[in-house]
Amino acid sequence: MTDPTEPTQEIQAIPAEARKWGMITHVVALVGLLGNGIGFLLGPVIVWMLKREEHPFVDEQGKEAVNFQITMMIAGLISVVLMFVGIGFILIAVVGLVATIFPIIAGIKANEGESYRYPLTYRFIK
Secondary structure, eight states, X not given: OOOTTSOOHHHHHSOHHHHHHHXXXXXXXXXXXXXXXXXXXXXXXXXXXXXXXTOHHHHHHHHHHHHHHHHHHHHHHHHHHHGGGSHHHHHHHHHHHHXXXXXXXXXXXXXXXXXXXXXXXXXXXX
């Protein structure tokens, strides 16, 4: 029987430093949402570009975070256009919630050493 306090094998395989930077690539987008308006995309891009060579996990999670933020930016722009026909007001609220909640989930998973794949995300960067 395994001890529930023991870290899982997956966590042991990924160094703590890589897990930390994997998490940061996701949650830094939240700081950008509060800031200048484009930081939600620039934050993950900058962290990913600086840290992607250090560990494959950081590279993978950085690509995932950047792809998600690009997808959310496109969804937000489409929602703004659709505001002229009314439905965009609902869509922009949904996009805002998704853009806030999913990076938190992804950050938690990355910190646990799990690879997180955002749902409904187009993979621009492979």
